[in-house]
Amino acid sequence: xxxxxxxxxxGERQRDGGPTDRRSARPDAxxxxxxxxxxxxxxxxGERRAVAxxxxxxxxxxxxxxxxxxxxxxxxxxxxxxxxxxxxxLSVLLASLTLGGVAYAAIGAAGSxxxxxxGDRGRPPAATSSADRPDPTRPSGxxxxxxxxxxxxxxxxxxxxxxxxxxxxxxxxxxxxxTAWRRLVEEAGGGENxxxxxxxxxxxxxTGKEPGRADGPGPAASNGNPGGTAGxxxxxxxxNGGKKAGDGPPRGGDK
Amino acid sequence: MGQRGEARRGQAxxxxxxxxxxxxxxxxxxxxxxxYRLVQPGLLxxxxxxxxxxxxxxxxxxWLEIARDLGRFKGxxxxxxxxxxxxxxxxxxxxxxxxxxxxxxxxxxxxVLDLPGPHSTHxxxxxxxxxxxxxxxxxxLPRDQAEAVLLRVVVxxxxxxxxxxxxxxxxxxxxxxxxxxxxLARQLGVDTVTEEAPRTLGEST
Numbered sequence: 001x002x003x004x005x006x007x008x009x010x011g012e013r014q015r016d017g018g019p020t021d022r023r024s025a026r027p028d029a030x031x032x033x034x035x036x037x038x039x040x041x042x043x044x045x046g047e048r049r050a051v052a053x054x055x056x057x058x059x060x061x062x063x064x065x066x067x068x069x070x071x072x073x074x075x076x077x078x079x080x081x082x083x084x085x086x087x088x089x090l091s092v093l094l095a096s097l098t099l100g101g102v103a104y105a106a107i108g109a110a111g112s113x114x115x116x117x118x119g120d121r122g123r124p125p126a127a128t129s130s131a132d133r134p135d136p137t138r139p140s141g142x143x144x145x146x147x148x149x150x151x152x153x154x155x156x157x158x159x160x161x162x163x164x165x166x167x168x169x170x171x172x173x174x175x176x177x178x179t180a181w182r183r184l185v186e187e188a189g190g191g192e193n194x195x196x197x198x199x200x201x202x203x204x205x206x207t208g209k210e211p212g213r214a215d216g217p218g219p220a221a222s223n224g225n226p227g228g229t230a231g232x233x234x235x236x237x238x239x240n241g242g243k244k245a246g247d248g249p250p251r252g253g254d255k
Numbered sequence: 256m257g258q259r260g261e262a263r264r265g266q267a268x269x270x271x272x273x274x275x276x277x278x279x280x281x282x283x284x285x286x287x288x289x290x291y292r293l294v295q296p297g298l299l300x301x302x303x304x305x306x307x308x309x310x311x312x313x314x315x316x317x318w319l320e321i322a323r324d325l326g327r328f329k330g331x332x333x334x335x336x337x338x339x340x341x342x343x344x345x346x347x348x349x350x351x352x353x354x355x356x357x358x359x360x361x362x363x364x365x366x367v368l369d370l371p372g373p374h375s376t377h378x379x380x381x382x383x384x385x386x387x388x389x390x391x392x393x394x395x396l397p398r399d400q401a402e403a404v405l406l407r408v409v410v411x412x413x414x415x416x417x418x419x420x421x422x423x424x425x426x427x428x429x430x431x432x433x434x435x436x437x438x439l440a441r442q443l444g445v446d447t448v449t450e451e452a453p454r455t456l457g458e459s460t
Contacts, residue, residue: 030404030436032443033384033389033392033393033404033409034300034408034409036384036388037301037390037393038296050291050318050321050322051284053318053319053322054287057322058282058284063282063325064326066325068327068328072329074328074333074416
C-alpha cells in the first residue's frame with residue numbers, strides 16, 4: 001500500500017517494530033527531534049545542586065512531613081481511578097435510598113392522616129366535627145371548652161350566633177324547626193328556657209364573667225349582625241359558627 | 256499517536272526510574288542522583304524548547320522544587336516524569352512572565368537545515384540535525400504544538416500524561432502533537448505526509 005505516510009504510521013512502526021525495524025524505515029521527525037534534543041550530557045553541576053537540595057530537604061524532615069496534593073499524585077490511572085466507579089456507585093445508591101426514604105415517609109404520613117380522618121371522626125384533627133360533637137353531649141357547653149382549646153371559641157361562637165338569630169326570629173317563621181334550632185333548644189333544656197339560656201350566653205362577654213370566652217363572642221358579635229338575616233334558612237350566617245351550623249343538619253338527621 | 260514509540264523509549268527507563276524515586280523517597284541520596292540523570296535530559300530538552308538558553312537555570316529551579324517536594328510525590332517512574340515536567344513547566348512559565356520572553360517567530364528552513372535530502376537514511380539525518388537546529392524548528396511551531404511535541408517526544412510522556420501537564424484534554428494535545436510533528440517533518444524534509452513526497456527505499460508498506 002503506497003499511501004502517504006502519516007504520523008500514525010510512524011507510530012505503528014515504532015511500536016511494533018524494534019530498533020532495527022525503525023532503522024530501516026524512513027527518518028522520523030520524532031526520532032530526529034528526540035535524538036537532537038535529548039542528547040544531553042549532564043553537566044554535573046546541576047546534579048550536584050539538585051542533590052544538595054535533596055539532602056537539605058531530607059535532613060529538615062520535609063520529605064516525611066510532606067502531604068500529597070492532588071497534583072502530586074501521579075499513580076497510574078487505573079489504580080488511581082479504580083475506586084472512583086465504586087465511590088460513585090455508592091453515592092448513587094445512597095442518594096436513591098435517601099430519596100426513597102423521603103418518598104416512603106411522605107406516603108406513610110399521607111396515609112395515616114387519611115386513616116385518622118376517615119376512621120376516627122371524633123379526633124381533634126377533624127376541625128369541623130369538633131364544634132359539633134360537644135354540643136349534644138354537653139348541654140352546658142363549658143366542659144369541652146375547658147378540655148380542648150380549639151373548641152372553646154368555636155362552640156361559644158356557635159351558641160352565641162344561634163342565640164342572636166333566635167332573638168331576631170323569635171316567634172316568627174319556621175326557623176326554629178331547623179335542626180340547628182332544635183339543638184339549641186336541647187342545649188337550653190327546653191323551648192321555654194332558650195331565652196334565658198341565650199341571655200346567659202350573650203350577656204357573658206359583656207359582663208366578662210368568663211375570661212376564656214371573652215375572645216370568642218367578640219368577633220362573633222360583629223359577624224353576627226350582618227349575617228343574621230342570611231342565617232334564617234341555612235344557618236350559614238357567620239364565618240365560623242354558620243359553617244358549623246350548616247354542617248349540623250345532616251348529622252342531626254342521622255341521629 | 257505517532258509519538259508513542261518515543262514515549263515507550265522513555266518508558267524503557269521507567270522501571271529503573273521508579274525504583275530510584277522510591278529509594279530516594281526513603282532518603283537515598285544516590286538514588287535521587289540516579290533519578291536526576293534519568294529525567295534531566297528530557298526535562299532540559301523540553302525547557303530548551305520553551306525558554307531557550309535559559310533552560311539550564313529554569314531546570315535548576317525546577318530541581319530545587321523537585322528535591323524539596325519529593326515526599327509529596329506518589330507514583331511510578333512514568334508518573335515521576337509527568338510530575339517533574341509539570342514543575343518544570345510552571346517554573347518555565349514563571350520565567351517567561353518575568354522575562355517577557357516569547358518563542359521566536361518561525362525559523363527559516365534554509366537557515367537551520369543543512370540536511371541531506373529526503374532520501375537520507377535515519378542515521379545520516381540524525382547526525383545532521385543539531386540540537387540548535389532542532390530547537391529552532393520546534394520553537395517555530397505554535398506554542399501548543401511545540402509543547403505537545405516536546406512532552407511526547409523529548410520528555411517521553413504518553414498522551415494522557417502530556418495532557419495533564421499541559422492542563423488540556425488528551426484529544427487536544429494529541430491533535431497538537433500530530434500537527435506539530437507533521438509540520439516538523441515537512442520542514443525537515445523527512446517522512447513528509449504529502450502525496451508528492453519521494454518514497455524512501457525502505458518504504459515497503
